[in-house]
Amino acid sequence: MKNSGKVVFNKKTGEGLYHLRLAVKKRFKAKPAQFINVKVSDTVVPLLRRPFSIFSAEKKELDLVYKVIGEGTRLLSEKKKGDAVDFIGPQGNTYPVDLKDKKSKLIIIGGGTGAASVHFLANELKKSKRKFTLIQGARNKRLIVAEKEFKKLGCLFATEDGSLGTRGYVTDVLKKVLEPNAVIYACGPEPMIKAVKRITEKMDDVKFYASFEAYMGCGIGACISCVIPVGVADNFVYKRVCKEGTVFDVSEVVI
Amino acid sequence: MKNSGKVVFNKKTGEGLYHLRLAVKKRFKAKPAQFINVKVSDTVVPLLRRPFSIFSAEKKELDLVYKVIGEGTRLLSEKKKGDAVDFIGPQGNTYPVDLKDKKSKLIIIGGGTGAASVHFLANELKKSKRKFTLIQGARNKRLIVAEKEFKKLGCLFATEDGSLGTRGYVTDVLKKVLEPNAVIYACGPEPMIKAVKRITEKMDDVKFYASFEAYMGCGIGACISCVIPVGVADNFVYKRVCKEGTVFDVSEVVI
């Protein structure tokens, strides 16, 4: 859906990290792992919208957390209170959660700005009183996304330099909390997804779903540019992250 | 010269009209009719700098008055107090004023945003106690540039709808004040320059200099794009407005 919001705040929260809140006209209905595609410029440079996962969507507010990478995110970081922000969304599917299954351990893992999408999931589960284990990893404490909000959700942290939580990777924490029949949800850089996949693929009672990122043209399923290979190595089809995703069963993704 | 300044104010003063003051590090030495070439964007759209005449240059301050026309001037109008503005200049020549000649009547005419450049000239003449007649014209009062500052200089106004000063064109006022041996300095739209030329070319004791505008690529004499034909109709050369100009003896320009 074409949509727009007004900046409530757009504040720096860490090294290159920002938290943006938009006020939207109608209650914004979205699901964890969905994203919005934001127009960051009002000239033709940068031309394309920029996709961001929804961090939270409460009543008439919509939050993003993002990292300044290049021109597009730099322009976004310059938006001031009251500025209008044009976006499309929510787009994409969501993490499959079986709320009837009350016993499997749910493990939620966020890495880098992938933390946005898993924050939304953890928050929804908390609301529906379903227990979960939440892990967030980063190189160091200053790169941890939305530390305060994650702490409220009982998050376990892993930092490579030990400046917050466990010294090491999210997988080091994962190994400690992993149980048979666990269901894992994750969003983060590809090396993280791969590392988790290596651990989980040996355990066929464990399910692993991840929200993927891909370079997007349209964000609405039209250009077939955001594809990832789904199937097995020599017999796969390309599926669109913006439409069939962003969440895929990682055992089916060729990575 | 490569230069930069910080926005002191950038305020709306009329219909699409703005007055921008920049604070520069060193005393800014410039002459009437000179311009600066301003970087309005920090992406590659718009790519080129935008030229603006210097309205005034006092101590460490530099003023422009400009009209929002397209993307470049729109971006300029969005600059806020404290923002840095990168510019090149001052560039170009100046109005030839013979300060030893104390009797010829000096008539200064500004039309549209061309008023910026003649304001600078009138102000300098006032400082050196040389008398002059100043005229500014526009379609209506709301399009008069820097009304207050021009009033201080004793300006005669001409508006097409009579909402300020004489009803009519600057040439209607000019005809009333024109004297033998007058020297006219003008900056404004081409039709205005042409109209003044038609009046003055019949009087060979009257001199007429105008500051010209042209679409500029580099603003420093390198691209030869800002040319106007100087000479007579079938024997002219192209001269650069940014380098040999902006001021030319109108009797030598093929318009």
Place this chain on the structure above:
Amino acid sequence: MRVNTTVNIGGLVLKNPVMTASGTFGYGLEFEEYVNLNKLGAIVVKGIALNPVKGNKPQRLVETPAGIMNAIGLQNVGVEAFISEKLPLLKKYSTPVIANIYGTDVDGYIKVAQRLNDSATAAVEINISCPNVKKGGLQFASDKDAIATMMNGIKKVFTRPVIVKLSPNTGNIEEMAQVCEDNGADAVSLINTLVGLSINLKTRRPNIANVFGGLSGPAIKPVALAMVHKVSKKIKIPIIGIGGIMNTTDALEFIVAGASAVQIGTANFVDPSITGIIADGIKSYLDDNGINSITELTGTLEY
């Protein structure tokens, strides 16, 4: 005043000159929630081949200054699935559907056109910016003989308008247009994307897995306008202008340059409602300027 926005493209009458550009509008359905598809002159769908094609490895798209570059690799569902699965879903709209087609040799093109003749496809648009496998990967785009043969074959099997989509990656697009006209094309559309390369300096690798990609968007608009104007001086069949059209003004510039209709590509990614907005914009422009029919504007560039 009731302005007339209809245009005639080789017998196919469009309610207005605004079409979608192949590959940027999916099979139309992706845009249902953003634009009333009935508002469009025509929907040109993603390029279709005889058989399904998997497409290139990702990364398939990258942004460039005021443009994008893509190498999707002509991923498509194949002509059968297009006819049985996609086309029926567009039936509910009154807007004609034009199939953009391609092949790996002359025969491939003809077979797709033949199969489409028995479908609700209103016209075909032939994408000649493809390598000819039989000729060792040479581009059809500059091969006059191949185009003549192809055109003759297609005209025999496809009974509705045939549009040839020209490539800008040639030194003689006017001649290519002439060959199309001479061999029975009902219209030409131009331009397809310009060959480009984008490099990641850190990795010293191309940003696109396929190495080269096709450049589109505002960056190429001046090139497209120049080619449309030049071709319009050469041929008499209608021209569909394409390349960097982002708004109504851009669209009208192409019409002034000599186009009878336009296609909107990359702009759909920036604003998925843009085609409807431009269709409305053109109507308003005619209204505001007291122009009775859009056809009065075609080729009115003066100098």
Place this chain on the structure above:
Amino acid sequence: MRVNTTVNIGGLVLKNPVMTASGTFGYGLEFEEYVNLNKLGAIVVKGIALNPVKGNKPQRLVETPAGIMNAIGLQNVGVEAFISEKLPLLKKYSTPVIANIYGTDVDGYIKVAQRLNDSATAAVEINISCPNVKKGGLQFASDKDAIATMMNGIKKVFTRPVIVKLSPNTGNIEEMAQVCEDNGADAVSLINTLVGLSINLKTRRPNIANVFGGLSGPAIKPVALAMVHKVSKKIKIPIIGIGGIMNTTDALEFIVAGASAVQIGTANFVDPSITGIIADGIKSYLDDNGINSITELTGTLEY
């Protein structure tokens, strides 16, 4: 570490690979207050013909999305005035001066080169993006025979390096590069501007008096990179990369794509100091990345 930024362009050794692009740097002198001209690899001056040329009617330049379009009409002072008035003023710099030359027929080119042989010009760069008057205005750019004849003529009268500047307005720039190499060119430079058109919808007239213009700037960078890379796979003589280079990263991308040196054009209008900044930037890049010589980077694109 002392990094080596020198490059060898057909015998002409440049202290670094940063050159200015013809027509965007005047005769060099206009930039004295913005950049230390001694810092540059070479200065390529505005195109020079046998006789002075008045140039096109204004408007000669217009901005386009992420680019500009120009039709200056090759206004120039003529080869005699260049040698007697402009060249002496550049003597005080150690930087070699390269004359960009053109003619209206093969003979015209040869005569300018001949005259320049007795001057301090370090090399000539032949601009073949010009209409051949004798051949009825056909472009030299795609005329292999004309280029062969011209090259042979020029090599006989000009004893220092001859660079041919290729036009992108052709479907076969690799073949054109090959013809140059085969006929004794010491290097090729590419790309010149793309033919474009810009229209003012209000007046329905072209924005440029000459109607068509040459597109340059960031918009064309992907096209230029693609052509440089393709040509680098075809020929062995050095390539000078040109097109939309705005900063050090852009310059290095061209080198990775296969260029031995680069020319900076439109960027000089945005920042007249940019050539010096890029020369420094390349040095720092080598330093920071532990690369001994810029030549190690040429053509290192991997896929």
